[in-house]
Amino acid sequence: MITYPHLKNGATIGVTAASSGVPVELHEIVKLASTRLEQKGFRVVCGDTVWTQKKAKSAPAVKRAAEFNEMMESHEVDIIIPPWGGELLVEILEHIDFENMKNKWVLGYSDTSALLLAITLRTGIATAHGTNLVDLRGECSDGTTAMWQKVLSCKPGESVLQKSSDYYQKEWRHDNPSPCVFHLTEPTRWKSVSNGDVKIKGRLLGGCIDIIRHLIGTPFGDVQSFRNTFLGGGPIIWYLENCELNTTDLRRSLVQMKLAGWFEHCSGLLFGRSPANTPVDNYTVEDVYHTLSDELGIPIIYDIDCGHVPPQITFINGAYAEVEAVEGKGTVLQYFRP
Missing domain, CATH: 3.40.50.10740 (Murein tetrapeptidase LD-carboxypeptidase, N-terminal domain)
Known part of the structure; x- marks a missing residue:
């Protein structure tokens, strides 16, 4: 629970x-x-x-x-x-x-x-x-x-509904402070690998992939025991965001997560907008997402409001969620279930 x-x-x-x-x-x-x-x-x-x-x-x-x-x-x-x-x-x-x-x-x-x-x-x-x-x-x-x-x-x-932002921040402008801190100028659009509408259900887990990948193989990253002890074996939705990794390092990290069993019983993945994701030899982040979706046989939603390109939705690790992306707009409905 x-x-x-x-x-x-x-x-x-x-x-x-x-x-x-x-x-x-x-x-x-x-x-x-x-x-x-x-x-x-x-x-x-x-x-x-x-x-x-x-x-x-x-x-x-x-x-x-x-x-x-x-x-x-x-x-x-x-x-x-x-x-x-x-x-x-x-x-x-x-x-x-x-x-x-x-x-x-x-x-x-x-x-x-x-x-x-x-x-x-x-x-x-x-x-x-x-x-x-x-x-x-x-x-x-x-x-x-x-x-x-x-x-x-x-x-x-109880439950709480959050919606995708209308605009996101492309760059920091510390020399011209905004009353709301961020300079939200670019239209937000949630995308999916399938290019269609997507709905995913499961328990949320995630964070900055640059960081949480280092928990793999340690006493602090035992996802299987967590599922068995606290979730009764239910599906997981992973939300991930990339701070500094180029596309090949992102791919290596995702393969490591997969081989460590983190994506077992995963119902879908969410990826935040990123200031990184630099292509390597024309290998793009979209290539990474498509390959992973094909390997795991699950939907992927990306460019969501999460991480180092603000603003960001508040995701609760452990909460049951229904996440939808419909015509570029997103919703995250989180239930505080035991």
Whole structure:
């Protein structure tokens, strides 16, 4: 059975840098994001790791893990949101206390997705793949990003519907800040390998493929045991997004997932828009998707609202979902079923 946390009004948000911290010159954006959330009625508590960054991490692995464990076990903290992702979160997994975790949300993406997936696979506690803290610093949020609060406020047994964005951001323009942080200029269109309408049903699992692939073969990536223990053997929908991989590295990673059994009992795959996916010798990302769909005999929807090309839908690891792509528009209906 999957256990779902519940975000209450006036919740206390714990901010800890499980991967990268924030350099001094960017401390103001964390403070601004905290202020915006406090204006919405939240209380924000930042750990020491948030304010430091050295050698590709906020602090040594043991310190990062200890701060995260403390917030997970604290009665004062209701939800944990890292400031952003980073590079070396994988170092802390062996120091995380999975046995004594309280039932609370962890929200984020990018490098954080390794922690999200590991928590859900090991404990059956649902985790949230979506916005990070610094992207909540705007005067407002676009409709897609803003759904994080409604999604995490659902109670067990309830459902929540999210729709594809109208527009997505093609490039960051830090020199010209937007009231809503993102510059949403390009029309969103969800696509499918079949070029037709697609509907997929199953339990959601996923994250940044650059990161979660490193859980394969470790105690933190046992998908088969998770299915047997917490899902009763039901089908899985994988949602994946690519941060930095070219098409051949993406293909290698997907083959590794397949050979490791991660795609067994998979009802379909979802791929987010990507700033990477660089072709190699005319081998395109569409080639990757078509080959994988043929091999697995399942539908694939791509260019969805997930990952490093904002905005993004809030996906709940462990939730039962019905995902549709119809004439370029998408819907994700998530049920908080045990």
